[in-house]
Amino acid sequence: MTSAASASAVSPSVRMSVRASAVSVPVWAWALLAVAVFTLYVLAQENGAVLSAPAAELLHELTHDARHALGVPCH
Amino acid sequence: MSFGSVLRRGVLAGVCAGLSSALVTWVAVEPVIRQALDIEAARTEVIHGGGQSLPLRLPAHGGGEEPLVSRAVQVVGGAMTSVLVGVAVGVIFAIVYARVRERLSGRGDLVGSLTLAAVGFGGVSLLPALVVPANPPAVxxxxxxxxxxxxxxxxxxxxxxxxxxxxxxxxxxxxxxxxxxxxxxxxxxxxxxxxxxxxxxxxxxxxxVPDDVPADLLWDFRVASLAQLAAMWLTLGLVFGVLMERAATGDRTLAPVAA
CATH class of the missing domain: 1.10.287 (Helix Hairpins)
Structure with a gap:
């Protein structure tokens, strides 16, 4: 009884110290990565390929200074 | 360490990185953009015969018509964009770091995180800046x-x-x-x-580069642009690394129980 209790107290910490260097990346994380890349595209490059022309123009004006600062080629 | 806790740290570090890049933009990049917009405005004035006074709200693209968005809104919008870019980069950073942590964190998460940030800066910021340098408006x-x-x-x-x-x-x-x-x-x-x-x-x-754009202005803009990108990556690497170190220390304090 005592040994079983001590074993269960020990095992989580053993698992933790072993797992400290490895992080398993779930599959959905790669979908999230794609969403993040798409967000960067919209913020930095979108000029009408996805949005309607007026919406893209408004987005371009709002993000204008950051696009220049980030080094994105512009007009 | 679970992936979710790594991701949360990436988002938090990304917000900090975005704020620091917005700050550097505000201090170093915006003054140069203002000078460049003055050049664009001067061009418009020449085209229109030079008789009219400068418009108070400068359009970003030198058009003579009423601007879609005022300069003030553009500056705030630019800062918000910087923060959002920081968050998106932070998410990507956390996913990549989780994937390579085992090989990168030999000397701890701070060193590993700063290494990945340096690789990120070199690959997606410095290399493009050397091939296609950043330009202010009017160029x-x-x-x-x-x-x-x-x-x-x-x-x-x-x-x-x-x-x-x-x-x-x-x-x-x-x-x-x-x-x-x-x-x-x-x-x-x-x-x-x-x-x-x-x-x-x-x-x-x-x-x-057009004749009316001084070389100094171009240089100042490119240096400011790189400074802003460097600030983003450095803040991201530092904050993420420190947050990960603290989490790992939490893990390690449990280790002696096992030993």
Whole structure:
């Protein structure tokens, strides 16, 4: 009884110290990565390929200074 | 450590990185953009015969008509964009770091995180900046924007590919009986040859800088742009690394119980 209790107290910490260097990346994380890349595209490059022309123009004006600062080629 | 806790740290570090990049933009980039917009406005004035006074709200693209968005809104919008870019980069950073942590965190998460941030800065910020340097308003030629965008995107992808190639080469070399020092030296040589080769071989921007844009202004803008990108990556690497170190220390304090 005592040994079983001590074993269960020990095992989580053993698992933790072993797992400290490895992080398993779930599959959905790669979908999230794609969403993040798409967000960067919209913020930095979108000029009408996805949005309607007026919406893209408004987005371009709002993000204008950051696009220049980030080094994105512009007009 | 669970993936979710790594991701949360990435988002938090990304917000900090975005705020620091917005701050550097505000302090260093915006003053140069203002000078460049003055040049654009002066051009418009010449076209319109020079008789009219300067418009109070300068359109970002030098058009004579009422601007869609005022300069004040544009400055705030730019800062918000910087923060959002920081968050998106933070998410990507956390996912990539979780994937490579085992190999990168030999000397702790802070060193590992700063290393990944340095690779990120070099590959997707510095390399494109060397091939297609950042330009303030009043410089880019609208007719070549498609060409320059393609060049920028290709350079960015190659900047991501270089570290992947170097890691693959390193793995190959580690299978041979080569000493660690020789292997690392060869890794550095491969990385240097690839990077210098790309900068030399990739064609530059086809644009000619207009005569009314002073060289000083262009230089100031490019330095400010790099400073802003460096601030983003440095803050991201530092904050993420420190947060991960603290989490790992929490893990380690449990380890003596096992020993």
């Amino acid at each position: 880019g030629d609208p007719t070549t924007v498609g060409h320059r965008t393609m060049l920028y995107a290709v350079t960015l992808l190659l900047g991501v590919a270089v570290p992947i190639v170097v890691v693959a080469v390193d793995r190959r070399l580690s299978m041979s009986s080569m000493s660690t020092t020789t292997r690392l030296a060869l890794d550095v040589v491969v990385a240097a040859v690839l990077l210098v080769g790309l900068v030399v071989l990739l064609p530059g921007s086809p644009d000619v």
